[in-house]
Amino acid sequence: MADTWNVPTRRNGWWRFLATALLLFFAPAAAAEFSFVHDAGQHLWTLSNGQVEAVFQLTPEGYFLFRRFKLLGNGDSWTAPENAQVSPIQLQVGSSYFDANTVFTLISQSTQEIPRAGYRQIIVLEDAEGLGRIRVELEMYANQPVLRSSIAFQNKQAVPVMVANADMLPLLLADAGQTYQSFRVNQFAGGGAVANFEPIAETLSRDNLVVIDSGAYRTQCSWLALRDQNNRGLFAGWEFDGRAWTTVQHAPDEGLLRLSSVIESLNRPLDPEEEFAVPPVFIGAFRGDWDEAGYRTQRFVEAAIAMPAPESRFPYIAWDSWGYGEAVDEALLRRNAQIAASLGIELFIIDLGWARQLGDWEADPKKFPSGLRSFSNFVHSLGMKFGLHFALLEASPTAPVLRQNPDWSSSVDNNYLGIGVSLCASHRPVREWLAREAVRIIDEYNVDWMLQDGENMVKQCTKTTHTHDPFDSNYSNSVDGLNYVLDEALRQRPGVTWENCEDGGNMMTFSMARRYATSITADNADVMTTRQAMFGATYPFPPRYTDRYMEDTSLDTYTTRSYMFGGPWIFMNRLASMSRLDLDFAASEIRIYKTLREKIRDGKVFHLTVRPAEGRIDAIESYHAASDSAVVFVYRAGAAAASRTLRVRGLKANRMYTVRFQNTGQTYQASGSQLSTAGVQVNLRERYSAEIVYVDPVSANPQ
Numbered sequence: 146m147a148d149t150w151n152v153p154t155r156r157n158g159w160w161r162f163l164a165t166a167l168l169l170f171f172a173p174a175a176a177a178e179f180s181f182v183h184d185a186g187q188h189l190w191t192l193s194n195g196q197v198e199a200v201f202q203l204t205p206e207g208y209f210l211f212r213r214f215k216l217l218g219n220g221d222s223w224t225a226p227e228n229a230q231v232s233p234i235q236l237q238v239g240s241s242y243f244d245a246n247t248v249f250t251l252i253s254q255s256t257q258e259i260p261r262a263g264y265r266q267i268i269v270l271e272d273a274e275g276l277g278r279i280r281v282e283l284e285m286y287a288n289q290p291v292l293r294s295s296i297a298f299q300n301k302q303a304v305p306v307m308v309a310n311a312d313m314l315p316l317l318l319a320d321a322g323q324t325y326q327s328f329r330v331n332q333f334a335g336g337g338a339v340a341n342f343e344p345i346a347e348t349l350s351r352d353n354l355v356v357i358d359s360g361a362y363r364t365q366c367s368w369l370a371l372r373d374q375n376n377r378g379l380f381a382g383w384e385f386d387g388r389a390w391t392t393v394q395h396a397p398d399e400g401l402l403r404l405s406s407v408i409e410s411l412n413r414p415l416d417p418e419e420e421f422a423v424p425p426v427f428i429g430a431f432r433g434d435w436d437e438a439g440y441r442t443q444r445f446v447e448a449a450i451a452m453p454a455p456e457s458r459f460p461y462i463a464w465d466s467w468g469y470g471e472a473v474d475e476a477l478l479r480r481n482a483q484i485a486a487s488l489g490i491e492l493f494i495i496d497l498g499w500a501r502q503l504g505d506w507e508a509d510p511k512k513f514p515s516g517l518r519s520f521s522n523f524v525h526s527l528g529m530k531f532g533l534h535f536a537l538l539e540a541s542p543t544a545p546v547l548r549q550n551p552d553w554s555s556s557v558d559n560n561y562l563g564i565g566v567s568l569c570a571s572h573r574p575v576r577e578w579l580a581r582e583a584v585r586i587i588d589e590y591n592v593d594w595m596l597q598d599g600e601n602m603v604k605q606c607t608k609t610t611h612t613h614d615p616f617d618s619n620y621s622n623s624v625d626g627l628n629y630v631l632d633e634a635l636r637q638r639p640g641v642t643w644e645n646c647e648d649g650g651n652m653m654t655f656s657m658a659r660r661y662a663t664s665i666t667a668d669n670a671d672v673m674t675t676r677q678a679m680f681g682a683t684y685p686f687p688p689r690y691t692d693r694y695m696e697d698t699s700l701d702t703y704t705t706r707s708y709m710f711g712g713p714w715i716f717m718n719r720l721a722s723m724s725r726l727d728l729d730f731a732a733s734e735i736r737i738y739k740t741l742r743e744k745i746r747d748g749k750v751f752h753l754t755v756r757p758a759e760g761r762i763d764a765i766e767s768y769h770a771a772s773d774s775a776v777v778f779v780y781r782a783g784a785a786a787a788s789r790t791l792r793v794r795g796l797k798a799n800r801m802y803t804v805r806f807q808n809t810g811q812t813y814q815a816s817g818s819q820l821s822t823a824g825v826q827v828n829l830r831e832r833y834s835a836e837i838v839y840v841d842p843v844s845a846n847p848q
Contacts (some may be wrong), residue, residue: 147317149159163816179264179285181256188671190253192292193217194285197430201233201268201283201293207248209234209270211316214379216290216430221377222381223430224755226401233294236423237310238415241276243298243316244315245286248273261449262287279299286449290441291451300415308413310692313426313623314406315382316389317424323373324394325349325395325402329357330366330681333649337674339362342386342650342666344679344756346435349395360388360409361603361623361652362559368655369393370431370438371402378431380438381406382685384450384656385424386622412616412694414508422624424656436794440749444655447687451658455642459661460689460713461530462735463492465596467669468717469695471498474512477721484720486527488672489739492713493524494532494596504540504547508583508590521591532594532644533586537579537630538623539599546578550796556607557598567604571618571624572611580633587638591700597661600644602627613625623656631660644713645691650682658690666691672707673782676757679711680765683750688712689768702808703780705734706835710745710765710778714738730827736808741776744769747774751794759783760830770796776836780827794826795841800842807837816841 178195180661188203193676198211211231212226225231233243251272260266262288270279277298284293300306327347328615330722331340339758349371365387372378383389383406393404413421427450431441454460464485474494482493483566499517500506508517524531540547540554547554547566555569575702577756587594600684604626606618611623631643645652645661649668657664664686667678675693682691691711695717698704708714720728748767757780763777775793796802798818804825805812815823820840827836 147385155717159176161508168268176225179287179318179522181264181266183254187196190254190266190268190283192283192285194287194289196288197285197292199283199285201281203249203251203268203270207250207273208232208245209249209268210245214292214428214430216432220431223379224319226317229317229401231315233281233315233403234296235312235315236296236298236308238277238298238308239306243272243277243279244293246806249279250350252278253681257746259284262747263449266729271301276300282459284449286445288430289445289448291427291432291445291449292424293427294604295423295425297420298415299420300417303417305416306416308415309410311408311421311423312345312405313385313389313408313424314404314428316404316428316727318404318671320395320397320400320404320813321373322400323375323377323838324397325371325373327354327393327592328370328372328438328684330368331364332366332651332653333360333665333678334364334651337667337670337678341674342678344435344681344684349393350566351394351396351398354392354394357391357406358388359383359391360654361386361647362601363388363651364652366685368442370435372431372438372721376433378433378438379428380431380442381426381428382442382446383424383426384654384659385623385652386627386652386656388620396726398608410616410619412614414614414617422626427655435684436749440684441653442751443687446655446658450641450655451687452660452662454689454746455662458491458739459712460692461492461747462490462738463494463713463715463721464490465494465496465694465695465715465717466498467496469498473498475515478520479523480721481528481719482524482529484723484728485716486529488715488720488728490532490734491531492532492594493592494534494715496534496596497536497562497598499533502541502544503536503561504544504568506535513607517590525591530593531591532596533590533592534596535583535586536561536565538568538570538582538602538604538627540568542566550574552608552610555604557605559604561600563601567601567714569602569604569608569611569618569622570630571606571621571660572608572610572612576626578630581628583630583634584637587627587634587641590671593641595641596646597643597644600648602647602652603826613703613796619718628656628660635660653682653686653690656687662689663692664690666693666711669696669717671696671703673757673759675811676707676763676780680752680756681712683752683765687746687747687748688748697751700730700734701837702734703831703833706778706837709734709738709741712746712766716811741837744774746770746775747771749795752789754789757782760785762786762789764791764792764827767793770795773800773842775840777824777825777827777840779827779829779838781832781834787830788826788828790824791838793838796820796840802840803843805839805841807839
């Protein structure tokens, strides 16, 4: 007997249930075709959204196991090995282990519709000894070749227990006799000194254990992809801001692929009936190259988990005051705001220096004699949004919050800007104060945009005087601390947009993407550093999560267009000191950006060359499927060669396109086949120069 669509009963429940089921089963082929089936006789769950299929089973022996994950379009199948048991559950609680060898009984199972065009399978299990109850949640979303899962453990013992280990990605797969490569991307670690979004591809083997050191203040983004020699691939991402060790290894002699993602230094106490949530993870299937792996990741993130963009014209063109450092005041900022509005800038941000001091988030009355709220109103009157810098986990030693609460500091100090003391956000009174402060700042100064900054957003703290366990800082400062503050601020003030910055792009996680509309990549960096960061970050993350801070520098097309591709483009030029000629040039480049930003945001990124570097010509493309058009940014960084032929990707082979060059205005027509094989020759006369190539379909040409 098979139970299908076990949806919770609602008002008019069965009629609504039947209508929903019929709609989903018999929708047109282009729509999602969800089918979540529970075979009660075999306790077999077969979940499908028309793109992928995932199968799990509670065996007659009581083991809860993963069976297979299949890409339905071409039949690519990833299966558990015949000689091994694989479970999405892998926890250590005290001295007990809950994994593929644990005997469970089924407590309940149900299916529910969830926001953003998805369905969730909920399976509740209890171990044979009655130590704990585990809730498994499996999600799929319309038209996404991805399975998202999460595990929660509830303590059913009469005494407190300790969760000592949790694996977010305990996956063992049969290798099908293939060879494999892995792919991962660095963060902006150490302010770019340690890493700057370098993509790293490696061949997997037993002797080469690939390690991803992810999370706040670590080296890599929380994402990986792998593929075999036939371009059959998987990608995965984990939604955790704290530090985790993720590994992938191929053991060809055993026919196995091993994946694991373990939370670092977990020591989570649970009282009776209290629950521990393993951060969610998603895994998807693709066929193609690393650009395809990135694109499928990005489309899923945008569809299912990312903080929605604030409006259709996002990403914004913005101005930030950091070109002046902390030497800002009301009169200076008013002059810059008037100029910014005249250029077409949409968001005006006051960076560090507006408050009395770090941790004392009251406007400095000497700098703002009319009041910061008055200045915010002035910015709004010019048609721009208003943003403030907020280093929420940092405080000066003399700030009132630390004078009154000296124990609120973390035991490890990250020394922000050489003066900041780190606050421990997982200490209950600290996180509650931070949430209140965030809401107060938003309300008092009429803020639209919060630029969250800090040296390390997941603090390390071993204090025994705090409400968190002294050995659980990594998880608690992430989940109970940072996530709590952001979630509470967003709950109370949902119309405010948050931007992530941790020493630049050094917390590039999918938990971050759930709460922020964008993230800094390279922070206040030169053109090459910025292009390198954008190049790497646009593999795992949607382009809008690569905002760029343009230095206070002289402007030319090589400079402006190096900051133009991706998320918000943020000027830091001292506008009040710029010549009329430079301002007119800035306005013209801003107009170009506005014509391209939405197509880049929603397009597929193709990395047409190797990573940017001095002495090369580098290029990056965005193909916008809805309009069947492409835009290619090409840069000559001191290369000896003055031209480069680039094969434009994503186009329809038999369609005719118009090719247009921004600099010269030259146009010609060619077929998609010609542009993808013979390519487009781009000429760059100056040693440091940039060109934008537009490829648009000839309107009278049939599909």
